[in-house]
Amino acid sequence: CGGGPLAETVHDEVARACARYGGGVRHSAPGTTGDRSPCAGVGGDADVPGGAEEGPFDLVLALTGAEPVPDAVRRLRTKWPAHGGDDRPTGEEGFVVARHDGVTVVLADEPAGLLYGLFHLVRLGERAFGAARPRELHRPATRRRMLDHWDNVAVHPVMGQVERGYAGGSIFWRDGALTGDLARVGAYARLLAACGVNAVTVNNVNVHAAEARLLTDRLGDVAAIADRLRPYGVRVHLSAGFASPVVLGGLPTADPLDHDVRTWWARAAERAYQAIPDLGGFVVKADSEGQPGPFAYGRSHADGANTLADALAPFGGVVHWRAFVYDHRQDWRDRSTDRARAARDHFAPLDGLFRDNVILQVKHGPMDFQPREPVSPLLAAMPRTRLAVEVQVTQEYTGQQRHVCYLAPMWSEVLAFRPWGTAGPAVANIVTGATADDAPEPPDEEPQDGEGRDRWAAREGGGLVGVSNVGDDHFWTGHPLAQANLYAFGRLAWAPWADPVAILDEWIDLTFAPSKTGETGDAGDVGETGEAARLRRTLHAIMDGSWRTYERYAAPLGVGFMVRPGHHYGPDVDGYEYTPWGTYHFADRDGVGVDRTRATGTGFTGQFPRPWSQVYESAERCPDELLLFFHHVPYGHVLHDGSTVIQHIYDTHFAGVEQVAEARSLWAGLAGAGSVPAGLHARVRELFDEQLRCAEEWRDQINAYFFRKSGVPDARGRRIH
Ligand code: GCW
Known part of the structure; x- marks a missing residue:
C-alpha cells in the first residue's frame, strides 16, 4: 500500500476479519515490490499462496497506481470504462468498488480510500461477495x-x-x-x-x-x-x-x-x-x-x-x-x-x-x-x-x-x-x-x-x-x-x-447485524428471518419519526427555549423569559410568538433572500412549524391544517406523549430478541421510562401554561391541570 500507518490499518482490519470469518490475507508489503505495491488480497482459505499476482482471491484491495497490477484488477480494468483521463479518479479519500468473476475489488488512489472502501464493504456485508456488482465510485462531498x-x-x-x-x-x-x-x-x-x-x-x-x-x-x-x-x-x-x-x-x-x-x-x-x-x-x-x-x-x-x-x-x-x-x-x-x-x-x-x-x-x-x-x-x-x-x-x-x-x-x-x-x-x-x-x-x-x-x-x-x-x-x-x-x-x-x-x-x-441471522439466497442476497425483520421494523418505527415526536411535546411551533435554565433538560416555560439570554416567547393572555417581521418586528425576515423573506414575513404563508419563530399571533390564529394555535398546542402535546408510550412498548416487545443484547435492552428500557416521565411533564406544563394564559379550553375536553 505504499506503507504508512493507514496501509497497516487496512491490512490489520482485513486480517482481523479473516481471522474471524475464516480465510487468509496476503499483504504485499512495501519494499518487496516497491512503494506502490498492491495492498491486500484475501484468499478463500487460511493458506494463501504467496505473491500478489497469485490467488484465488475473493477480495483485492489495491492502490490505483499499484505495481505490479494484481490479476483481479487487470481483468477488471479491461471490462471497465476508462477512468476518463483522470489518473487520480478517487482522490484523497475516495474509492472504486466492483465485483466481477467472483472477485470483489476495492481500488483507491490513496490508503485512506482503501480504508473507507473497506468500511463500505462492511456496510454491504455479504452482498459484497454475492452477485456481480458494477463499478461504483465513492468520494466524500467534503474534505473535512x-x-x-x-x-x-x-x-x-x-x-x-x-x-x-x-x-x-x-x-x-x-x-x-x-x-x-x-x-x-x-x-x-x-x-x-x-x-x-x-x-x-x-x-x-x-x-x-x-x-x-x-x-x-x-x-x-x-x-x-x-x-x-x-x-x-x-x-x-x-x-x-x-x-x-x-x-x-x-x-x-x-x-x-x-x-x-x-x-x-x-x-x-x-x-x-x-x-x-x-x-x-x-x-x-x-x-x-x-x-x-x-x-x-x-x-x-x-x-x-x-x-x-x-x-x-x-x-x-x-x-x-x-x-x-x-x-x-x-x-x-x-x-x-x-x-x-x-x-x-x-x-x-x-x-x-x-x-x-x-x-x-x-x-x-x-x-x-x-x-x-x-x-x-x-x-x-x-x-x-x-x-x-x-x-x-x-x-x-x-x-x-x-x-x-x-x-x-x-x-x-x-x-x-x-x-x-x-x-x-x-x-x-x-x-x-x-x-x-x-x-x-x-x-x-x-x-x-x-x-x-x-x-x-x-x-x-x-x-x-x-x-x-x-x-x-x-x-x-x-x-x-x-x-x-x-x-x-x-x-x-x-x-x-x-x-x-x-x-x-x-x-x-x-x-x-439482523441480516446475519438470515439465510443467504441464491444470488448472495441475504434473506431475513422473521425476527430480524421485526427488529428492523421496530427500530424504524421507534426512530424514524422520533425527532418529530420530540418536537410535539417540547416548545410549540418553532418558538423554542422553554427549557430549564442552566442544564436545559425538561420544561420551564418562563425559565428564560426575563433573562438576558435573548430567548423569549412573549406569551400573554392574547397570544404568543416572536414578531420578527420587517413590517412590525425585528426585521429578521429581511435577512433571507427571496422567496423566503416574503414567505416568512407573512403569517399566512409561513410554514406552521415555524409560525411562532417569526410571528406573534393570537391563540385563535388558524393554521394551514385548519386547527388553531391553542388547539394545536394541546393536540400535539397529547399526541407526543402517546407516541413515546407507543415507542416504549414497542421496545419492550424486543426483550429477549437474539440480536439485542440484554444489557442494551435494559438500558434503553430504563431510558424510555424517563423519556415518558419527562414527556408527560412537558405536556402538562405546556398545556397548563397556555390554558391558564389563554383561558381557552381543550376542544376535546382532555385533562389539563
Ligand atoms: O448551545 C450553547 C450551549 C453552550 C455552548 C454554546 C456554544 C460550548 O448551551 O454550552 O458552549 O452553545 O455553542 O458555544
Missing part, C-alpha cells in the same frame, strides 16, 4: 468531516468534564490529565472512520485555563491522542483561546494586528506542528458567551481569524472560526434587539475579507440548536467565504441522550434547504462548494441589482461540523440508540444528500 468535542481537560465546576456531555466522562481527558485509556481512543478512531469522520477537536470551544495550555506545554498530550487517531485517518484540531498571547504568552495585548501578537501565534503554530505534523488547525469561539475576542481591541472578526490563519498557513492548517456571536447580556425589556439577527449582522459585512484557510462555522439555525429553527440566513450571505454548517450531535436541546431523538431527518432538511428557492443552491451545495452556476439572488435587505449572482464564486466548502455526543460510556453515547446520530452525522458529512431512513437502516445492520 469534523466532530467538535466540548471536552474539558479539568473538570469544570459547573459544566463538568464534558460541556453538554450526556455520555459519561471525556474519551480524551480525565480529572485534569490525559486519559489512561488510550486504547479506547484508538477504538474511537476506528468507530469514526467507519462513520466517515476524519477530524476531531479534542477540547471545548470554551477554553478555560487548563485547556489553554494544550497549545503550549501540554502539546505532548495532544500528540499522544493524535498518534492514536492517525492510523484511522482522523486528524486532531485544537480549540484555541483568542487571548492566548496574553494568557499563555504574557503579552500585554491579544490585539490581532499587533506585531508581537502575530509573532506569538506564528511561533505557537510552529511548535504545534513540530509536535503534531498533521495537526488540522484551530477552532475558535470568540466574542461569544464571555470568550475573549477581537472586539475588545476594536478589531473585526476577519482581523482575528486572519491572524490565526496566517500563523497556520505555512503548515497547511485551517481556522474554524465560529459565527456564534451574539449579546448574551441583553435587556429583556428591549424588544428591538433580536439574537436571531446577530450572526448575519456581525459577519455578512466581512464577506470576502477572510483568508482562504479560514472556515466560518455557522450553527444551522440562527438561535441555538433548538428542535426546530429556520436555517441560518448567514449561510446565504457569504458567497466569498468558506462556510461550514455546525449541527449538534450531542442532544442538548433534544432530550440529552435520555430521549430517543434521531436527528438525521432534521439535518437533512437543513442540508436540502434552498435559501433562494427551488432555482438556487441548497445548503448542501453551499457547504460542499458552490459553483458559479448556482447563482443566487441577493437578500431583500441588499440592493436588488443582481450583484449577488456575480459575487457567488466557486470555492471549496467548509463541510459539516458536529458537536460530538460521545463519552467514555460503555455504549459510547449514553443512550445506545443515540449512536445512530453519530453514524448519521458521519454519513451526511460524506454524502449530504443521503436518505436518513437508509442511513438508519445501515446503522441497524452494523449495530445489530
Whole structure:
C-alpha cells in the first residue's frame, strides 16, 4: 500500500476479519515490490499462496497506481470504462468498488480510500461477495468531516468534564490529565472512520485555563491522542483561546494586528506542528458567551481569524472560526434587539475579507440548536467565504441522550434547504462548494441589482461540523440508540444528500447485524428471518419519526427555549423569559410568538433572500412549524391544517406523549430478541421510562401554561391541570 500507518490499518482490519470469518490475507508489503505495491488480497482459505499476482482471491484491495497490477484488477480494468483521463479518479479519500468473476475489488488512489472502501464493504456485508456488482465510485462531498468535542481537560465546576456531555466522562481527558485509556481512543478512531469522520477537536470551544495550555506545554498530550487517531485517518484540531498571547504568552495585548501578537501565534503554530505534523488547525469561539475576542481591541472578526490563519498557513492548517456571536447580556425589556439577527449582522459585512484557510462555522439555525429553527440566513450571505454548517450531535436541546431523538431527518432538511428557492443552491451545495452556476439572488435587505449572482464564486466548502455526543460510556453515547446520530452525522458529512431512513437502516445492520441471522439466497442476497425483520421494523418505527415526536411535546411551533435554565433538560416555560439570554416567547393572555417581521418586528425576515423573506414575513404563508419563530399571533390564529394555535398546542402535546408510550412498548416487545443484547435492552428500557416521565411533564406544563394564559379550553375536553 505504499506503507504508512493507514496501509497497516487496512491490512490489520482485513486480517482481523479473516481471522474471524475464516480465510487468509496476503499483504504485499512495501519494499518487496516497491512503494506502490498492491495492498491486500484475501484468499478463500487460511493458506494463501504467496505473491500478489497469485490467488484465488475473493477480495483485492489495491492502490490505483499499484505495481505490479494484481490479476483481479487487470481483468477488471479491461471490462471497465476508462477512468476518463483522470489518473487520480478517487482522490484523497475516495474509492472504486466492483465485483466481477467472483472477485470483489476495492481500488483507491490513496490508503485512506482503501480504508473507507473497506468500511463500505462492511456496510454491504455479504452482498459484497454475492452477485456481480458494477463499478461504483465513492468520494466524500467534503474534505473535512469534523466532530467538535466540548471536552474539558479539568473538570469544570459547573459544566463538568464534558460541556453538554450526556455520555459519561471525556474519551480524551480525565480529572485534569490525559486519559489512561488510550486504547479506547484508538477504538474511537476506528468507530469514526467507519462513520466517515476524519477530524476531531479534542477540547471545548470554551477554553478555560487548563485547556489553554494544550497549545503550549501540554502539546505532548495532544500528540499522544493524535498518534492514536492517525492510523484511522482522523486528524486532531485544537480549540484555541483568542487571548492566548496574553494568557499563555504574557503579552500585554491579544490585539490581532499587533506585531508581537502575530509573532506569538506564528511561533505557537510552529511548535504545534513540530509536535503534531498533521495537526488540522484551530477552532475558535470568540466574542461569544464571555470568550475573549477581537472586539475588545476594536478589531473585526476577519482581523482575528486572519491572524490565526496566517500563523497556520505555512503548515497547511485551517481556522474554524465560529459565527456564534451574539449579546448574551441583553435587556429583556428591549424588544428591538433580536439574537436571531446577530450572526448575519456581525459577519455578512466581512464577506470576502477572510483568508482562504479560514472556515466560518455557522450553527444551522440562527438561535441555538433548538428542535426546530429556520436555517441560518448567514449561510446565504457569504458567497466569498468558506462556510461550514455546525449541527449538534450531542442532544442538548433534544432530550440529552435520555430521549430517543434521531436527528438525521432534521439535518437533512437543513442540508436540502434552498435559501433562494427551488432555482438556487441548497445548503448542501453551499457547504460542499458552490459553483458559479448556482447563482443566487441577493437578500431583500441588499440592493436588488443582481450583484449577488456575480459575487457567488466557486470555492471549496467548509463541510459539516458536529458537536460530538460521545463519552467514555460503555455504549459510547449514553443512550445506545443515540449512536445512530453519530453514524448519521458521519454519513451526511460524506454524502449530504443521503436518505436518513437508509442511513438508519445501515446503522441497524452494523449495530445489530439482523441480516446475519438470515439465510443467504441464491444470488448472495441475504434473506431475513422473521425476527430480524421485526427488529428492523421496530427500530424504524421507534426512530424514524422520533425527532418529530420530540418536537410535539417540547416548545410549540418553532418558538423554542422553554427549557430549564442552566442544564436545559425538561420544561420551564418562563425559565428564560426575563433573562438576558435573548430567548423569549412573549406569551400573554392574547397570544404568543416572536414578531420578527420587517413590517412590525425585528426585521429578521429581511435577512433571507427571496422567496423566503416574503414567505416568512407573512403569517399566512409561513410554514406552521415555524409560525411562532417569526410571528406573534393570537391563540385563535388558524393554521394551514385548519386547527388553531391553542388547539394545536394541546393536540400535539397529547399526541407526543402517546407516541413515546407507543415507542416504549414497542421496545419492550424486543426483550429477549437474539440480536439485542440484554444489557442494551435494559438500558434503553430504563431510558424510555424517563423519556415518558419527562414527556408527560412537558405536556402538562405546556398545556397548563397556555390554558391558564389563554383561558381557552381543550376542544376535546382532555385533562389539563
Ligand atoms: O448551545 C450553547 C450551549 C453552550 C455552548 C454554546 C456554544 C460550548 O448551551 O454550552 O458552549 O452553545 O455553542 O458555544
